Amino acid sequence: MIKLETKHAFLKENVKDYQESVDRLHQQLMNKECLGNDYVGWVEWPNTYDQEEFARIKQTAARMREMCDVFVVCGIGGSYLGARAAIEMINGLYANKKPEIIFIGNTFSSTYIAQVMEYIKDKEVCVNVISKSGTTTETSLAFRLLKQFMDEKYKEQAKERIVATTDKARGVLKAVADQEGYETFVIPDDIGGRYSVITPVGLLPIAVAGIDIDAIMSGLKKAYEDLADSDLDHNAAYAYAVCRRILQNQGYDVEMLVSYELQMSMIAEWWKQLFGESEGKEGKGILPDSATFSTDLHSLGQFVQEGKKVLFETILMIDRPTQDITFPSDAQNLDQMNYLSGKSVDWVNKMAAQGTLEAHVNTGGVPNLILTLKDMSAESFGYMCYFFFRACAMTVLLLDVNPFNQPGVEVYKKNMFRLLGKN
Amino acid sequence: MIKLETKHAFLKENVKDYQESVDRLHQQLMNKECLGNDYVGWVEWPNTYDQEEFARIKQTAARMREMCDVFVVCGIGGSYLGARAAIEMINGLYANKKPEIIFIGNTFSSTYIAQVMEYIKDKEVCVNVISKSGTTTETSLAFRLLKQFMDEKYKEQAKERIVATTDKARGVLKAVADQEGYETFVIPDDIGGRYSVITPVGLLPIAVAGIDIDAIMSGLKKAYEDLADSDLDHNAAYAYAVCRRILQNQGYDVEMLVSYELQMSMIAEWWKQLFGESEGKEGKGILPDSATFSTDLHSLGQFVQEGKKVLFETILMIDRPTQDITFPSDAQNLDQMNYLSGKSVDWVNKMAAQGTLEAHVNTGGVPNLILTLKDMSAESFGYMCYFFFRACAMTVLLLDVNPFNQPGVEVYKKNMFRLLGKN
Numbered sequence: 001m002i003k004l005e006t007k008h009a010f011l012k013e014n015v016k017d018y019q020e021s022v023d024r025l026h027q028q029l030m031n032k033e034c035l036g037n038d039y040v041g042w043v044e045w046p047n048t049y050d051q052e053e054f055a056r057i058k059q060t061a062a063r064m065r066e067m068c069d070v071f072v073v074c075g076i077g078g079s080y081l082g083a084r085a086a087i088e089m090i091n092g093l094y095a096n097k098k099p100e101i102i103f104i105g106n107t108f109s110s111t112y113i114a115q116v117m118e119y120i121k122d123k124e125v126c127v128n129v130i131s132k133s134g135t136t137t138e139t140s141l142a143f144r145l146l147k148q149f150m151d152e153k154y155k156e157q158a159k160e161r162i163v164a165t166t167d168k169a170r171g172v173l174k175a176v177a178d179q180e181g182y183e184t185f186v187i188p189d190d191i192g193g194r195y196s197v198i199t200p201v202g203l204l205p206i207a208v209a210g211i212d213i214d215a216i217m218s219g220l221k222k223a224y225e226d227l228a229d230s231d232l233d234h235n236a237a238y239a240y241a242v243c244r245r246i247l248q249n250q251g252y253d254v255e256m257l258v259s260y261e262l263q264m265s266m267i268a269e270w271w272k273q274l275f276g277e278s279e280g281k282e283g284k285g286i287l288p289d290s291a292t293f294s295t296d297l298h299s300l301g302q303f304v305q306e307g308k309k310v311l312f313e314t315i316l317m318i319d320r321p322t323q324d325i326t327f328p329s330d331a332q333n334l335d336q337m338n339y340l341s342g343k344s345v346d347w348v349n350k351m352a353a354q355g356t357l358e359a360h361v362n363t364g365g366v367p368n369l370i371l372t373l374k375d376m377s378a379e380s381f382g383y384m385c386y387f388f389f390r391a392c393a394m395t396v397l398l399l400d401v402n403p404f405n406q407p408g409v410e411v412y413k414k415n416m417f418r419l420l421g422k423n
Numbered sequence: 424m425i426k427l428e429t430k431h432a433f434l435k436e437n438v439k440d441y442q443e444s445v446d447r448l449h450q451q452l453m454n455k456e457c458l459g460n461d462y463v464g465w466v467e468w469p470n471t472y473d474q475e476e477f478a479r480i481k482q483t484a485a486r487m488r489e490m491c492d493v494f495v496v497c498g499i500g501g502s503y504l505g506a507r508a509a510i511e512m513i514n515g516l517y518a519n520k521k522p523e524i525i526f527i528g529n530t531f532s533s534t535y536i537a538q539v540m541e542y543i544k545d546k547e548v549c550v551n552v553i554s555k556s557g558t559t560t561e562t563s564l565a566f567r568l569l570k571q572f573m574d575e576k577y578k579e580q581a582k583e584r585i586v587a588t589t590d591k592a593r594g595v596l597k598a599v600a601d602q603e604g605y606e607t608f609v610i611p612d613d614i615g616g617r618y619s620v621i622t623p624v625g626l627l628p629i630a631v632a633g634i635d636i637d638a639i640m641s642g643l644k645k646a647y648e649d650l651a652d653s654d655l656d657h658n659a660a661y662a663y664a665v666c667r668r669i670l671q672n673q674g675y676d677v678e679m680l681v682s683y684e685l686q687m688s689m690i691a692e693w694w695k696q697l698f699g700e701s702e703g704k705e706g707k708g709i710l711p712d713s714a715t716f717s718t719d720l721h722s723l724g725q726f727v728q729e730g731k732k733v734l735f736e737t738i739l740m741i742d743r744p745t746q747d748i749t750f751p752s753d754a755q756n757l758d759q760m761n762y763l764s765g766k767s768v769d770w771v772n773k774m775a776a777q778g779t780l781e782a783h784v785n786t787g788g789v790p791n792l793i794l795t796l797k798d799m800s801a802e803s804f805g806y807m808c809y810f811f812f813r814a815c816a817m818t819v820l821l822l823d824v825n826p827f828n829q830p831g832v833e834v835y836k837k838n839m840f841r842l843l844g845k846n
Contacts, residue, residue, distance in 0.1 A: 193721075277724075280725045345536060408787075412720055
């Protein structure tokens with residue numbers, strides 16, 4: 001379901017030369033013997049996820065969809081990016097929004113928080129608060145405001161409208177949920193935030209948005225099966241992982257993930273967390289960047305074409321659009337667009353992509369990797385997640401770096417807590 | 424209104440050493456003798472803009488606001504980024520949206536276009552199509568669909584609801600507008616797309632969003648006056664321009680523009696076009712990148728803190744938030760957040776910024792420039808635009824590159840037209 005093309009990438013090493021390393025690291029990953037092996041619960045997740053909890057996610061989602069106009073998701077990092085990315089990719093940006101999904105708990109911006117609180121004031125609201133420990137400051141701060149709002153608005157019924165996704169037993173949020181009687185879902189101990197979209201963290205909001213989460217799990221499983229073999233001639237995820245290493249060896253320190261669909265722009269943000277947080281350690285790693293074409297050809301295109309050669313592009317093509325349009329003709333043709341009459345708009349988009357590839361590669365000399373995904377369905381989303389998970393783990397293990405921790409994220413928090421006077 | 428702090432930037436050259444070059448280039452720019460001097464109409468724009476047309480923009484905007492639920496802006500690049508950035512910055516992301524502003528004509532995505540057309544179907548609609556020549560393919564394609572929709576829905580009245588912003592006399596869009604009897608506004612010949620937010624291109628949609636465009640012009644004028652003197656001790660725009668050059672000399676090829684307000688994220692996109700398209704030529708330039716903190720500290724923070732040292736950060740701080748919240752206390756304090764009770768949420772945001780600065784600079788060794796803007800008002804928006812315009816012109820002229828053309832953008836178009844079979 002995902003194909004990789006490397007012929008426009010100007011690779012100066014042979015991908016197959018990495019086969020031995022890839023085989024060894026693949027074995028380590030599958031046997032949970034790799035660096036960071038405390039956090040590889042996602043690897044077997046397509047086979048091991050809790051079916052009973054999964055059924056409960058669907059029931060709860062159906063209940064929430066009945067009850068609310070607005071579903072407020074309170075979380076940060078992996079506890080918001082995955083769900084938002086999935087919902088935008090699968091539903092699109094202007095789909096019928098009932099309920100509307102709003103994200104909060106991901107910022108200290110007082111203006112943003114105040115505007116959201118004002119926006120939801122007279123609407124029917126449900127809330128999903130997501131935090132493993134319950135001590136993530138952005139999320140705790142917003143949730144106190146939300147909880148007071150819900151308690152005041154719904155009194156005794158508030159607890160029917162608030163769901164907590166948190167640790168199975170410990171932590172501040174678990175304690176609040178138990179005391180208040182909220183329904184809870186579990187964040188597994190061995191799956192980190194940036195992998196959590198395939199757990200209740202992502203699946204509950206995605207299901208509330210009306211998306212078929214069974215299809216996501218079936219895509220996940222399909223990718224698991226397709227990627228069982230570590231042979232670089234067949235395993236596109238690992239081949240992509242190797243290409244990234246080769247391109248950084250050639251001096252490219254920035255990867256621009258490019259899509260031709262505006263509804264994929266949050267997927268790029270999710271991907272940035274996955275790769276940036278996994279790889280950016282010990283002074284190593286490729287800076288993940290993104291753009292949406294042809295839109296951003298009119299902003300970043302000039303730099304890619306003729307600017308300093310610091311980046312390579314990874315093009316995430318979508319084979320089949322969710323909707324297409326046949327371009328109409330016009331009797332007068334004053335706008336001179338009749339040469340496209342009867343053509344599919346998606347075909348025009350593909351020709352733009354082809355023309356850009358030629359421009360950036362042949363004229364600009366920019367290496368391009370191409371990943372082609374079948375469509376923007378729930379199943380393809382699940383497949384793509386697992387594909388990038390495995391690609392990311394491999395590309396970082398090839399650097400001899402632990403892909404699953406994020407020690408650097410703590411530094412700002414420590415300083416902030418001191419400044420806030422937290423004991 | 425904008426302050427620059429450089430003490431966390433690890434500059435290895437003295438900013439003042441550039442004074443002579445800056446003085447010379449400043450004179451060239453003000454006298455229209457610099458590289459690309461055909462496109463410096465924006466320099467004197469705060470004094471020379473057409474007052475009569477400006478008054479007409481306000482009248483038309485008021486009329487449109489009465490008539491529509493949805494105001495559809497059809498344009499790409501500078502013909503959408505500036506207006507969208509301004510509206511989000513000034514109004515926020517969840518402000519009362521009447522009318523709602525929707526952008527189209529900036530993509531070939533058939534799904535996006537189909538969803539927007541479906542979304543507006545039963546609403547009251549007005550349209551602003553924006554293109555200098557009328558031959559921008561993304562915009563022409565969407566506008567043909569919009570025009571057919573409007574003609575069918577409103578018959579003879581459609582022309583009252585469509586406004587064209589285009590060349591004063593020539594081009595395909597001007598011809599359509601004249602034949603159909605649309606009201607038109609002029610895109611000046613000597614102001615390029617990425618500078619056009621201060622012309623009718625940006626001002627009409629911004630005014631339709633209910634924003635005081637007089638305040639924007641007064642901010643623009645204030646910046647013009649503040650930046651009259653090219654002395655680097657006083658001219659923060661030029662000092663910022665020089666710092667960028669010094670940092671690239673030190674090996675930093677990526678600049679990450681960081682804000683702590685989600686509603687500033689489109690400003691970063693607009694800034695990316697301004698700097699990327701102006702500077703990315705002849706194999707030169709700094710790749711413009713962006714992030715919103717503390718949100719993205721939970722995705723890109725790890726890379727900035729500990730990854731490969733390829734970037735410097737430019738922090739765009741907002742001194743006063745549009746709205747603030749006093750954090751409430753809670754009798755039970757189960758969430759352990761009472762240490763913040765009675766504190767302003769904006770103060771917490773500022774402490775997060777301070778803690779992050781210390782983390783990235785002192786621990787991470789990442790150079791940080793800090794720009795502080797008074798607030799997110801219309802006046803500050805105008806001021807900031809002019810500040811970045813002058814900073815951008817200077818930083819690119821210091822590279823001995825023409826800041827005002829974009830030859831590389833044509834390459835993909837030429838290939839695309841061939842593939843589309845356009846004669």
